[in-house]
Amino acid sequence: MSYLPYALAVWIFVVGLYGVVTSRNLIHLAVCLSVMQSSTYVLLLSIGYLNGATAPIFADVPKGTRAVDPVVQALALTDVVVSVTVLALLLALAIQVQKRTETLDPDELRAMRG
């Protein structure tokens, strides 16, 4: 069972991809993309996890206490912030699409218009 967290990350990624492929609404599509991205948090954090270890913060524990990998935690931290702002950018694009074409269904956005 020790590979379960990795399998969970794969599952979240594929489920998000399914949502992106079948989406009928650009806002739904943007949220599905966030779901896909959240699989990277699960993967990163489970790679760095160590049984019986604490968080890599040594404020009130003695030096030398076993702690999990701080590098993947830092990566997940920046990942979260970027994910949120990119989601905002995608939603802004969805607003513009709605304004210009009066639809949010990606299937109806066929040809480019000048």
Add this chain to the structure above:
Amino acid sequence: MSRGLRLGLFAVSAAGLTALLLWGVAGLPDFGHYRGPYGFVLNASAPGERHVTNVVAAVVFDYRGFDTLGEEFILFASVMGVALLLRDVRDDPGRRDDAMRSDAVRMVGLGFAAVLLVTGLYVVAHGYLTPGGGFQGGVVVASAFILVYLAGEYRAYRRLTPTAAVDVFEGSGAGGYAVIGVVSLLLGSAFLHNFGPLGTSGTLASGGSIAFLNVASALEVSAAFMLLFTEFLEELSALRPEARS
């Protein structure tokens, strides 16, 4: 392409992708058996080397500081993208009658906004000591301002966050981070190399330039989120003209 065909294609390729990914992660060390070495090296050396107790902050603002610079600029660029997409197509939203009418919600909400602001500043200031930092604290600070909109009214939120000022904060947060890196260069070390007195571990005066980078990123993140809130709230009033009074 028809919907059925697309789903069929997806089913085949997703099965292949899933198999490939599962095969890939099967080669990783067992969950809970992290092998290192970087995490162990950093956990062992960072508290002594940089006098910080939060090793994650040391990684973000020091050992991988250059990475965070790129990340700050991604944040900056996407917020600028949102502003470019939404800012110029609006007409003047005018005044909106959206004041919270329940006195109880108003009082409690605005009271919590102050608490949230102080909490956010605390999370920022103690970023390199305890869990927290510029990114997390910056978001908390920005959410204190959005609570003013939720519990009060939009006009009060706009008065607290004038776009001209928030733009300047955002720019100086992103630019300040790069400037701190250049200061390292001028002092004769590598770009973004830690400088300044390392101070006493466990106090606010520790960590050298980690403290400055922490504040720069807090400024950038909180201003970026305030700009995002503003842009989307302005959009709300442009899309729903009946909300004007």
